[in-house]
Each structure stands twice: as structure tokens, then as C-alpha cells.
Amino acid sequence: MSQAAMVDDLMSPEAIRDPYGYFGRLRLDDPVHWNERHRSWLVTRYADVDACFRDPRLSSDRVVPHYAGQGTGTAAAGEPGDEERGWLQPIRTVLADWMVFQDPPEHTRLRRSVSHAFTPHTVARMEPRIREIVDELLDQVSGREEIDFVRELAFPLPAIVIAELLGVPASDRELFKELSDELSPLVFGELSEPDRHERAGRALLGLADYFRDLMRHYRAQPADNLVSTLVEHYEADGLSEDEVAANCVLLLFAGHETTTNLLACGLLALLEHPHQRGLLQRDPDLAAGAVEEFLRYDGPTKLSVRWVAVDLELAGRTIRTGQRVMLLQATANRDPDVFDRPDELLIDRASNPHLAFGLKTHYCLGAPLARLEARLAVPRALARFPELRPAAAQLQWHPTIMIRGPRALPVHLGPDVRATRVEGAPR
Numbered sequence: 001m002s003q004a005a006m007v008d009d010l011m012s013p014e015a016i017r018d019p020y021g022y023f024g025r026l027r028l029d030d031p032v033h034w035n036e037r038h039r040s041w042l043v044t045r046y047a048d049v050d051a052c053f054r055d056p057r058l059s060s061d062r063v064v065p066h067y068a069g070q071g072t073g074t075a076a077a078g079e080p081g082d083e084e085r086g087w088l089q090p091i092r093t094v095l096a097d098w099m100v101f102q103d104p105p106e107h108t109r110l111r112r113s114v115s116h117a118f119t120p121h122t123v124a125r126m127e128p129r130i131r132e133i134v135d136e137l138l139d140q141v142s143g144r145e146e147i148d149f150v151r152e153l154a155f156p157l158p159a160i161v162i163a164e165l166l167g168v169p170a171s172d173r174e175l176f177k178e179l180s181d182e183l184s185p186l187v188f189g190e191l192s193e194p195d196r197h198e199r200a201g202r203a204l205l206g207l208a209d210y211f212r213d214l215m216r217h218y219r220a221q222p223a224d225n226l227v228s229t230l231v232e233h234y235e236a237d238g239l240s241e242d243e244v245a246a247n248c249v250l251l252l253f254a255g256h257e258t259t260t261n262l263l264a265c266g267l268l269a270l271l272e273h274p275h276q277r278g279l280l281q282r283d284p285d286l287a288a289g290a291v292e293e294f295l296r297y298d299g300p301t302k303l304s305v306r307w308v309a310v311d312l313e314l315a316g317r318t319i320r321t322g323q324r325v326m327l328l329q330a331t332a333n334r335d336p337d338v339f340d341r342p343d344e345l346l347i348d349r350a351s352n353p354h355l356a357f358g359l360k361t362h363y364c365l366g367a368p369l370a371r372l373e374a375r376l377a378v379p380r381a382l383a384r385f386p387e388l389r390p391a392a393a394q395l396q397w398h399p400t401i402m403i404r405g406p407r408a409l410p411v412h413l414g415p416d417v418r419a420t421r422v423e424g425a426p427r
């Protein structure tokens, strides 16, 4: 098979199962490659991905071109037709307010306001609570022989954390979770039944309405949470109510599935590398470095999308205004020009400048939160269930262009160390 045919379909089973082998070949043979099927440039080398993240000629405003029928920066399902464009219009309005789809100066205004409320200090204060939630989730599975780690821990933990951070009452949690799950195909380009895009759109509008109501609630009764802080400051920061509500949906969404996948892929990587797992179990101080390595080795974001605003040259190729560019963090993070032994998991790497959270203007606002959740959850699960091991020979991966993660991660738990202790075996 020719190289061009091999890299033609980003959704092929091979590309979904092993994006590293699949796109890694491209990094060697054709590092800035035009993919006709997806009508996109694929940029695969670290130096080029890094340069593109920093280049203002590459725009993040991919919502407007998508709905104008020029391409799709979010979904993989092709361009919308006229009828679809009609019902998509209100959805466009919400997505267009997301900071991640804006360029400066609009982006700067939105990000500044949200980052006032969502500071590293706010996140650090969550540590005892996150520890508690992890322990409660582990308590719930104690005594069971086999569990799906995604369902029991990797999925609920970030959902509960982001809901509490935003100020979503526990009684609304189920509705909130349902709506956020429905949204995924629209944003990450998932292969799914056609009506899921329409459902995802309705979920997006439902969530924006939900946050407008929550803003009203906290305006009347201020509390110690992110929505309440935003309500206090947004007018002075020059934001509208719709913009705040839209960016709350973004926080909810961006903070959820990505973190679920970090927890699942992180645990999986350790299960597949017993020596590295042993290092972490013997020395918990390696946890922060281990999380960086999970992000590099098999991180949740395979790629980020940009739209060319001004012609540019890259690796001898001319990239034209109006074309779409996919920045492949997955291959950049395994580039041998930057990382020693790039295809190996080494949790004590001396240097790890991975691009899993992007760079510069749109650098992930939730990076400290995602890091904290992973640093607490994965080592705690292994410390409590030291004999935890995989229970499935083969995994099913989410069939999306942008996101990497298993649909389920079945594991045998083995004995719960804490339960043994409680039963009267002091250690």
C-alpha cells in the first residue's frame, strides 16, 4: 500500500488502534502532508507542531468557516448541508463564544475573565476534596473481583470534580452528566449514528441554558464556586451573560472526557510496563513525573486543529489561506529529535517538554486540574489494589479523530489493602 493510501483515513481501525505507528510513518516520510480525504494538512514533527502553535497566521476560529461550509474544524462528519445548517445555527452561536475557537483580541478578553476565577490556587484548594472523592470511588468497588476502571473511576472522578468546582448542585449531577456525554461527537469528531450530531447540538443548547439559570441562582445567592465568582466579575470584564454561559459549558466539557482518558491511558500504560509501575509504587514522589509521561506517551489529545488565515511556508510546503491544518501532538510527543527512547514509557524522564496541553495562546487552562486528578487517582488506585491487573486481551478505542482513550478498561482488582487493614491487621 502506498504511503498516501495508508494515511488517507484518520478514522481507519488501524489509525484508531495505533495512531503512533500509523502517523509515525508519516513523520518520517512526509512530515507536512496534504490529506485529500480530510482536506487537511497533517503536521507531524515536534518542531513544526511547536512552530504552528505559536504562529498567529494559524487561526483557531474554525466554527465560522465550518458553518459557512468551508470545512470542519470540529466534527469529522463532513460539511453541513443547507437543512443541517439551519438547525445548526443556534449551536454555532454557542460554540463561537468558546474561547478555544477565538483568536486574540476576543480570545484574550474571554480567557482573562475565566482565568481570574479558575486559578492554580483555586485548583490547589481542591486537593483534599479530590483525594476524598477518589477514596469514595475506590470504596465503592472494594470487594469486587473485576471492574471497568473507566466506568467506576476515570469517568466519574472528573465529572464530580468539575461539577463541584463550577457549583452544580449534586441533585443536578445526572442531568448534567447526560448532557455532557451527548456533546462529544460534535466537538471531537466521533463516528456515530447521524442523529447523534443533532442530539449533541440540543445538549449544547441545554447546557448553555442550564448555566444561564445557575448564574441567576448565584447572583441571588452567592457561594464559593467558579460560576459565582464569574457572576461577580463578568460585567466589569466586558463579557456578556451568553459568553459566560458558553465558556462554562466549555470548562465542563474540556475538563471531562480528556481527563477520563488521561486516567485510563495512564493506568493502562503502567499495567503494560510492570517495571515502571514498580518504580512508582516504591516511590510515590515520582507521581508528578509519571503524569507528564502519561501525557506524552499516550495523551488524550491526538491533534489540535487550526485554520490558515494567511499563506505560510512549512517544511518547503506552501499552506494556503482557508486550508485546514491538523497539528499532531501524538507524533510530536514521540519525535526522536526531542525525546530519547520516544516509544518507551519512562516515568522518571529528566526532560519532558510534551505538547499534550498545546502551547501559547490556547495552552490548556485546566492543565493544573487534570494533573492533580491524575497524580492523586492513579497512584492511589494502585496503592490500594497492589495486585490490580488487566482483564481484557483487547481494548476498544473511541473512534474519534481528536481524542485518544479506551471505551472501557476492565481490570481484576485483587485484594484491597485498606480493607485488610480495617479488618484488624495493623501495618
Ligand code: HEM
Binding pocket: 060, 099, 100, 101, 111, 162, 250, 251, 252, 254, 255, 256, 258, 259, 262, 299, 300, 301, 304, 305, 356, 357, 358, 359, 361, 362, 363, 364, 365, 366, 367, 369, 370
Ligand atoms: C488531560 C486532560 C486535558 C488535556 C489533554 C487537555 C488538552 C487541551 C489542549 C490540547 C488544549 C488546546 C487546544 C488548542 O490549542 O486548540 C486545551 C485547551 C483548553 N482546555 Fe484542556 N485539556 C485537559 C483538561 C482540561 C481541564 C480539566 C479543563 C478545565 C476544567 C480544561 C479546559 C481547557 C480550556 C478552557 C481550554 C481552552 C483554552 C484557550 O482557548 O485559551 N482542559 N486543552
